[in-house]
Amino acid sequence: MASREITEELVARVVADLHTRYALDEDDVRALGAKLAGPARGDRRTENLAFAERFVAVHQATFDRLGQ
8 A cells, every 4th residue: 555755845735725715724724734643653552562461462471581
């Protein structure tokens, strides 16, 4: 799956579009960015913690040996 690189130019174009199309000021754009980033960040953190707990449980003997 390919993805487009998020460049400074692309960010500037999106911000300009938000200013023009939706009359958002800088604070509005920051608030929008925070809302877009917030839930995904929390979901990834939850997934990472669950993975870490499973990994440690499966490899407990290894961690015990390394701790000695």
